[in-house]
Amino acid sequence: MPLLSVNNLKTYFDTRAGIVRAVDGVSLNVEKEQSVGIVGESGSGKSVTCYSLLGLIPMPPGRIAGGTAMYEGTDLLSCGEKTLRTIRGKRISMIFQDPMSSLNPYMKISKQLTEPLEIHDNIHGKKARHLAIEMLEKVGIKDAEKRIDSYPHEFSGGMRQRVMIAMALITKPDLLIADEPTTALDVTVQKQVLDLIKDMQRDLGTAVIFITHDLGVVSETCDEVNVMYAGRFVESTTTKDLFSNPLHAYTRALEASIPAMHSKGEDLHTIPGLPPDLTKPLHGCSFKPRNLLGDASLCLTDQQPELVETTPGHWVQDCPGCRAVRKSE
Amino acid sequence: MLKLTDLTKHFHTKHGIVRAVDGVSLTVPNGKILGLVGESGCGKSTLSRCVMQLLPVSSGSIKLNDEELTILSAKEVRRHRLDFQMVFQDPYASLNPRMTIFATLAEAVRQRHGKISKTEATQRVATLLETVGIAAKYMQKYPHEFSGGQRQRIAIARAIAPEPKLIIADEPVSALDVSIQSQILNLLRQLQRDLDLGMIFISHDLGVVHYLADNIAVMYHGKLVETGSADDVFYRPTNDYTKQLLNAVPKIARHSDV
Structure with a gap:
């Protein structure tokens, strides 16, 4: 049985210009530990597909017009916000293209890293901090014990993306959705980040959905691709x-x-x-x-x-x- | 022809001297494209800003067609700046949203040709738009009415309007989708052929640089670590850093030729 099974997903947006059929009948299976790619041009509906799965579509104007997304017996599209909150960030995590705008600039890294642990795993205080340091070390941030008390602006772009990855993986999710994770980065840093995702995938057995427009990235990272x-x-x-x-x-x-x-x-x-x-x-x-x-x-x-x-x-x-x-x- | 000799640009900061550009020498002949690659912070942009005369150099010389640019007065610099134009990464940010395409391009044309009649300006703008593959009838439209690819074409038209001798294109296709990227790359090649322009093409995408550039210069920590013909640098790199950079490019696994 696949880890995630999306069937005929339809996400529509009601706008003044009419109904925008952003995602119109998409089906997708993700097996455990698999990497699945979604490629396409801007506006093709790649991101909306994934946002729909995690209930991140603003409603209105958006709405799920049909389909199911079965994850361990739960339909992510109809289970409601309360159930979704126990899954999002815990069992299914997401990383975004721009690490600067997805980290809170007012919050120390330590707080942002331990927050998922406090919310989902009921781990607090020193133990959470210890796990956070461990995770930072795993994603290749040197001097993690000191760096954990820094703010996001004190890190470079590649380092911030590492922090994002650490944050997404700290709860050991089954599925990671990576939305253009390396588009904003240099080639050398891109390679490091892609390698890191691959390593973490191997260590933790996480499945990954890669959203990208770069066929080169797809070729290097994915098992299966949807265009x-x-x-x-x-x-x-x-x-x-x-x-x-x-x-x-x-x-x-x-x-x-x-x-x-x-x-x-x-x-x-x-x-x-x-x-x-x-x-x-x-x-x-x-x-x-x-x-x-x-x-x-x-x-x-x-x-x-x-x-x-x-x-x-x-x-x-x-x-x-x-x-x-x-x-x- | 652009010739840089031992160009340096140092910034004095609290933490000491930052050698952003540290003894760079290179030449860009007319009608040739130099690909400049390197990771963020290696000094690519500082180098291009020095060439554009937007930053005073610390030492070294910049010669365009045998004229020394580093010793010019501020007034002369302004006159000379028409000879260099830039194309930026984000066509959404580099065009004035409140000016029609005609107004933007006519302003640029008038920089070079002074006061010209409206009819002449219209004619020149029409020719420019045609060159970059946009129908002249759209010249009264505003930037937001165009797609990303069209906007980048307009930004390129804006750059060639004052008839420059050199264009610096700073990551001009990084923000574009593959299909649009290929249109812009074809356009840049066509312009290089037709207008005999020298061009510095800055990009972190080595595949794109190798495809477009005649020569490639690899920059690392403010220094050029390798220069050579595009094929040499791409297929037969000698420098360790270049090798590392090439190694990082995601490769498309070809299993059979299509």
């Missing part, structure tokens, strides 16, 4: 398959846009236009107007394509236009 476009998954498969055998035109377009996959002087592939306006209900394939690597004329126009399993474990939206491969010019 998200306009609120839906267009392709889900193992990381290995995604790069060796991408099926959907959007996945292929993303991979073709990365400079690292081109030789010098070669023109990069660009995806024309913009993602669709999610306030209008989509009829047919959402990627049709931007589909250059498939055959846009074959894209579905009367119904939204469903995910189908082409080979075991490799799911792709069944749109003939997006699955078609254009002969290279």
Whole structure:
């Protein structure tokens, strides 16, 4: 049985411009100790998917319009705030992109680290402080005993992200949701942070959901990847398959846009236009107007394509236009 | 051609001297792109600020087309500043939200050409927008009406408007999605070819730098630790720090060629 099983999640926002279907029918399984990636452009609904799971969507204007998210027999979407509070930060933790705005600047690190222990594990005082120091050492902060009494601004960006990770993992959660954890960091620091998450995952057996737009990060960290476009998954498969055998035109377009996959002087592939306006209900394939690597004329126009399993474990939206491969010019 | 010789910039602080730029020598020929890489705090931005004449240098020389820039008076500096333009990371922050695209670009054009008629300004702005791939009919719109990628195009149009000799692009694609990033990189390459511009391209993404730059300079603690052609630095690094930096780049595992 998977650790977390999301089925047909729909998160809508009621705005003056109409209903924004930010997440429109997303299903996802996370097994114990697994790393699952969600990739896509800004606005594709990656973050909203994860915020929905933890009840972090502001309501109104947001609302969960359908679906279930089963975690150890509890439906996270309908269990209510009280139950969710016992899970969030304890069994499922989250780290965010910007460590400066997600740490409280007025609070010493010590207080921020021991707070989850006090709330969830009823550990207080010296014992909590001791555990916090231990955790800081684990995430590679030297001189932890002294540093624990510092404020967030006294740490560099990479160090702050380490503090965030320590905070998220101090309760030994089953699942860690990492929302663009390294986007704001340097490559060298990025590597350290990714390695750290991997190490902690191995030591604690935590499963991780990685939200990122960086296919390089996905390739290095995830077992499975979901490619998200306009609120839906267009392709889900193992990381290995995604790069060796991408099926959907959007996945292929993303991979073709990365400079690292081109030789010098070669023109990069660009995806024309913009993602669709999610306030209008989509009829047919959402990627049709931007589909250059498939055959846009074959894209579905009367119904939204469903995910189908082409080979075991490799799911792709069944749109003939997006699955078609254009002969290279 | 831009030529830096033994450039240093020291800051005197309570805790002693910070050698932000410590004896950097490099050249950027016209029509070539120099990729400048290094982690935060290595002095990349201080170096570019010195070149832009926004910070006085401690010692060393900056020559643009054989003209020494470090000895210019404040007034002359202002005149020369048109020759360098910058493109910043965040196109949301670098355009004035209360000015139309026309107003922003016309202001920049007038910097170079003085008072020109409205018709001429309109014409020049239209040409600029066309160069960066935005339809001229949008020139009366405001920055918020454009997407992130379009805004970065406008910021680039703004930078090339005063007909500079050198552009410093400071992480111009870091804030953009991959699909938009590729559009901007294609645009920068096209401009380099068409306008014969020298460019310093600052980025922490080595994949992007290797793809775009002709030469790469690796900076560490205020010093250049390695310079060379993009392929040499990328495939045959000799310096330990460069190797470490390259090692940190997430690699996409290719299992078969697509």
